[in-house]
Amino acid sequence: MKSVNQRAWFLVLPVFAIVLFSALLPLMTVVNYSVQDSFGNNQFFWNGIGWFQELLDPSSQLGERFFDSLWRNLLFSAIILLIEVPLGIIVALSMPRQSWTVAFCLVVMALPLLIPWNVVGTIWQVFGRGDIGLLGYVVNRLGIDYNYTASPLAAWTTIIVMDVWHWTSLVVLLCYAGLKSIPDAYYQAARIDGASRWAVFRTIQLPKMRRVLLIAVLLRFMDSFMIYTEPFVLTGGGPGNATTFLSIDLVKLALGQFDLGKAAAMSLVYNLIILAMCWVFYTVMTNADSDRGRRTAIDEPADTVAAGMPPASTVELDRKAA
Amino acid sequence: MARIILDHLAHSYSADPRGPSDYALKEIDHVWEQGGAYALLGPSGCGKTTLLNIISGLVIPTRGRILFDDRDVTTLPTEARNIAQVFQFPVVYDTMTVAGNLAFPLENRRVPRDVIAVRVKEIAGLLGLGRVLEHKARNLTADAKQKISLGRGLVRADVGAILFDEPLTVIDPHLKWQLRSTLKELHRRLNVTMIYVTHDQTEALTFADKVVVMHDGAVVQMGTPEELFERPAHTFVGHFIGSPGMNILPAQVEGATARVDGHAIQLLRLYPALPKGQRIEIGVRPEFVHLLPKGLGVPVQVRRLDDIGRTRIARVELAGQPMAASVADAVAIDGDEGSLAFDLEQLHVYADGHLVEGEPLAGAAP
Numbered sequence: 293m294k295s296v297n298q299r300a301w302f303l304v305l306p307v308f309a310i311v312l313f314s315a316l317l318p319l320m321t322v323v324n325y326s327v328q329d330s331f332g333n334n335q336f337f338w339n340g341i342g343w344f345q346e347l348l349d350p351s352s353q354l355g356e357r358f359f360d361s362l363w364r365n366l367l368f369s370a371i372i373l374l375i376e377v378p379l380g381i382i383v384a385l386s387m388p389r390q391s392w393t394v395a396f397c398l399v400v401m402a403l404p405l406l407i408p409w410n411v412v413g414t415i416w417q418v419f420g421r422g423d424i425g426l427l428g429y430v431v432n433r434l435g436i437d438y439n440y441t442a443s444p445l446a447a448w449t450t451i452i453v454m455d456v457w458h459w460t461s462l463v464v465l466l467c468y469a470g471l472k473s474i475p476d477a478y479y480q481a482a483r484i485d486g487a488s489r490w491a492v493f494r495t496i497q498l499p500k501m502r503r504v505l506l507i508a509v510l511l512r513f514m515d516s517f518m519i520y521t522e523p524f525v526l527t528g529g530g531p532g533n534a535t536t537f538l539s540i541d542l543v544k545l546a547l548g549q550f551d552l553g554k555a556a557a558m559s560l561v562y563n564l565i566i567l568a569m570c571w572v573f574y575t576v577m578t579n580a581d582s583d584r585g586r587r588t589a590i591d592e593p594a595d596t597v598a599a600g601m602p603p604a605s606t607v608e609l610d611r612k613a614a
Numbered sequence: 615m616a617r618i619i620l621d622h623l624a625h626s627y628s629a630d631p632r633g634p635s636d637y638a639l640k641e642i643d644h645v646w647e648q649g650g651a652y653a654l655l656g657p658s659g660c661g662k663t664t665l666l667n668i669i670s671g672l673v674i675p676t677r678g679r680i681l682f683d684d685r686d687v688t689t690l691p692t693e694a695r696n697i698a699q700v701f702q703f704p705v706v707y708d709t710m711t712v713a714g715n716l717a718f719p720l721e722n723r724r725v726p727r728d729v730i731a732v733r734v735k736e737i738a739g740l741l742g743l744g745r746v747l748e749h750k751a752r753n754l755t756a757d758a759k760q761k762i763s764l765g766r767g768l769v770r771a772d773v774g775a776i777l778f779d780e781p782l783t784v785i786d787p788h789l790k791w792q793l794r795s796t797l798k799e800l801h802r803r804l805n806v807t808m809i810y811v812t813h814d815q816t817e818a819l820t821f822a823d824k825v826v827v828m829h830d831g832a833v834v835q836m837g838t839p840e841e842l843f844e845r846p847a848h849t850f851v852g853h854f855i856g857s858p859g860m861n862i863l864p865a866q867v868e869g870a871t872a873r874v875d876g877h878a879i880q881l882l883r884l885y886p887a888l889p890k891g892q893r894i895e896i897g898v899r900p901e902f903v904h905l906l907p908k909g910l911g912v913p914v915q916v917r918r919l920d921d922i923g924r925t926r927i928a929r930v931e932l933a934g935q936p937m938a939a940s941v942a943d944a945v946a947i948d949g950d951e952g953s954l955a956f957d958l959e960q961l962h963v964y965a966d967g968h969l970v971e972g973e974p975l976a977g978a979a980p
Contacts, residue, residue: 480672487722
């Protein structure tokens with residue numbers, strides 16, 4: 293019998309120790325906070341599941357605030373996906389396939405992805421200002437009243453345009469990679485079959501891009517659902533609470549009001565929502581792949597072609613007619 | 615219905631071709647008769663796929679014209695030609711069922727629905743796909759996918775020619791034979807021209823009535839499998855077709871006598887006017903050279919005997935030149951010395967690689 297040397301576990305011990313300190317202990321601290329009420333001077337009182345009840349009850353003050361920012365965040369993610377995914381596909385389709393322009397386009401596409409989040413926020417904050425910002429000035433001169441610090445619509449528009457500018461490239465690059473992997477024979481076969489441009493997209497390009505598209509949707513959903521830095525820098529969650537997304541609300545609660553108990557409960561629920569979403573996407577992706585590996589062999593060997601075949605006369609006839 | 619005529623066709627992938635070496639396809643004049651089964655045979659990179667793509671319209675030739683019957687289609691796009699093509703790797707539309715795949719070319723051409731349904735059923739029956747019509751095409755095996763690709767060509771009533779670009783590359787060996795006989799059977803039933811590109815001589819010789827051998831961008835010979843085997847027009851054909859290939863030996867030929875390193879071989883035809891300064895060789899297939907015990911013919915060194923199942927092939931050396939010869943079962947060879955006997959009517963003379971037709975020997979028996 294083969295003996296197993298259990299001492300190898302000692303080799304992974306440092307990893308466990310690091311994970312313990314970096315992830316597990318902070319998480320347990322958050323869990324600990326979430327069941328207590330905190331006061332100044334480091335006083336804590338047991339509160340049981342009180343914060344969770346309040347958080348998930350839309351009629352309470354905390355619950356109303358939580359659900360407001362949750363719906364706001366979901367709406368934002370939905371708008372982002374609805375704009376960035378189709379736009380990304382269109383841009384990827386119109387990118388060149390060969391010659392030096394490929395490299396040029398790829399670099400241009402990658403540029404926004406390389407800019408740090410808070411810099412993006414700052415750029416657009418200045419860009420959108422009515423007095424010194426090019427965008428804000430031009431839009432106001434065109435006769436449209438545009439002020440992202442006063443109008444919720446303007447604030448939303450600015451944040452959405454900013455996110456589209458920042459992240460559509462990611463969808464483009466992923467889709468482009470998917471498109472590049474389609475062999476030429478598919479396009480040639482489609483030409484022989486007389487397929488229109490739309491039919492080629494629907495029957496070849498979209499199915500072949502499906503896997504990368506799922507990844508793109510997943511990444512864009514996660515990122516937009518956890519968005520913090522850019523709107524924080526641009527609008528600070530305002531005007532009013534118009535652009536206060538979950539993460540901004542959480543920071544306000546934890547660091548602004550120092551309500552550690554409420555903030556801890558909220559971050560746990562926030563976390564669970566993201567985990568649940570991840571699980572949904574993961575399940576969809578694995579299910580979409582699962583029928584790929586299966587192969588159905590046709591159990592009609594070629595010799596039945598000759599035997600069980602209706603007379604080929606009709607084929608012959610309309611061939612001659614043609 | 616199409617007779618395909620290639621008229622002084624040539625193609626170069628470089629924008630500014632200068633010498634003949636810039637041409638992937640050297641000038642070619644050729645007629646593919648309606649309803650023929652042709653194979654385009656040649657090693658990789660000899661231009662056969664280029665030629666196929668020109669016929670299907672995926673590539674526009676640099677020079678020359680291509681005619682379907684009397685219609686000039688040189689610059690006509692693929693979808694406007696009445697051809698279909700089956701590619702090396704099976705192309706199916708993943709999201710559709712087998713029936714959807716077969717119906718696709720007809721739907722694109724706005725054929726009425728009831729006609730489509732009838733055609734799809736009929737072609738699926740021909741190909742043995744009837745039972746999987748409602749299956750998703752992407753779940754099928756590679757050979758079934760190739761049948762679908764073929765079916766998408768066959769459903770179109772206007773298709774006069776089907777082009778195959780090494781269609782059996784990704785098919786399991788035991789299914790290759792089946793699929794090839796399906797193709798032959800279809801060719802027999804349907805009056806459609808088939809052009810089959812391959813680098814596999816077995817595929818070419820078993821599939822085609824006429825084989826076109828290409829080498830280095832040019833057609834070197836076209837003929838039936840027997841002609842290619844018995845009278846290779848070029849040493850390349852002799853070498854490329856047959857296993858092992860033809861023996862090619864440098865020789866001096868004068869009149870009706872060939873000399874290989876001093877050994878005279880009497881030929882059945884006269885070669886009075888061989889061009890001077892060219893490389894003269896004689897070629898004979900291993901099947902027509904017989905190894906005999908020492909002293910019964912041209913003496914050779916025997917290096918090895920290979921038993922290839924049905925026959926034995928001897929690897930011998932004649933004047934330092936390696937050759938292959940067949941060995942009859944009854945013949946026993948002692949040591950490494952033997953001699954060769956030639957089937958003289960199967961012995962050909964080549965000048966710079968090209969077959970030279972001899973003149974009948976005066977006074978020879980008819």
